[in-house]
Amino acid sequence: MAPAAPASAAAKVPAPAGDRARRELNVGYSLLYQQAVGIPKIEWLLMFKQQRPNLLPVTTELLDLYRRLSASLEKLAGQYPALRLDAETMPPVIAETRTAVGMDLAKDIAPLTGASGLPFERQLLLTFYYALDEQRHLVGVMIEREPEPGLKQFLQGIKDELDARRLAIGQLLERQYFRPARGPAPAIRRKPTRP
DSSP states (O other): OOOOOOSOTTSOOOOOTTOHHHHHHHHHHHHHHHHHHHGGGGHHHHHTSOOOTTTHHHHHHHHHHHHHHHHHHHHHHHHOTTOOSOSOOSOHHHHHHHHHHHHHHHHHTOTTTSOOHHHHHHHHHHHHHHHHHHHHHHHHHHHHHOOOHHHHHHHHHHHHHHHHHHHHHHHHHHHHTSOOOOSSOOOOOOOOOOO
C-alpha cells in the first residue's frame, strides 16, 4: 500500500520555491505523478484480455498502488506549496519518443490485434517490471536530495513499495514465464596459446 501523505495535512509547510534543488526535485515528483496517473489507464486494455488467475491480483494491486500514489502526491502538493506536479519532465524530443514507445506497446497488447495468452502476459509483466525499476531508482535519487523530512519519509515508503512490487513481478516472471536454466552454462573452451 502506498504510504499516506504525512499527517500534518492541515498545516502548509513552506519550502523555497526558487531553489534549484527544489526545481529538480519537482521534475522527479512530476514524472512520478505522470506515471502514477498514466499507468492505470491501461486497465481498459486489460478488461478485454483473459488473464490467468495468478496474473490478475498482480495487475490489480499494481494499478491500485499507482492510483493511491497519484492521490497521495496530489495531497502532498497541497501541503507543500513548493512541491509541483506540473513541471516539465523532459525535453519534447524525449517526451515524443516515450509517447511513441507507449503507442507501440498499446498496439502490442491491444484487445483484438495484439498479443494474447502467455506472450501478452509476459509483455505486460516485463513492461511493469521495467517501469518499476526506473521509478524506484528515480525515487532513490529523490530521497538523497529531499531536504524536507516528511517528504523524505514519504519517498522512502514509496521506494520500499516499488522495490517489493518489482521483486514480486521478477519472481513471477522467473517462475512462470521463462524457462528455467537446465544445469550450468557450458564452459567456453579456448585454444591454448603458444608462448
